[in-house]
Amino acid sequence: MSPERAQRVVVTGDGPVLVEGPVEIDLPDGTRVLSQRPVTALCVCRRSARYPICDTSHRTRKKTEESS
Template identity: 60%
Template sequence: MPNVPSEAPRGDRRSGPPRRVTMQRCGPILVDGPVEVELEDGTTVRSDRFRVALCTCRRSRRWPWCDTSHRERV
């Protein structure tokens, strides 16, 4: 496994506190917003909400945003 630095290089530091990401075993990834998400095809989607839920199961009709579709099959 490659060695990953614990801090960003000096030239790449961002101002302000780091983003908080909350992982859930059977649910979406919660990210403190606003957030931009780069999709597989290279397009970018943005949400200005204070917290967003990113779909990890791909059942969402609003992917990459979670619409709680995962609850139907849990």
């Protein structure tokens, strides 16, 4: 990547924050998560089962009578 090209961070609004990678993510508890993907989707709603990586848990869930 050329030094003139800035990293792009996309705030989607209704979903994760997209960060051009690879990135290291330092968490408050001292753990460090490495993502090698070209773009990483960072969870900002805290609902992801794979936090800090988005797993689409932010999506609307429709209520039904049947429970799984």
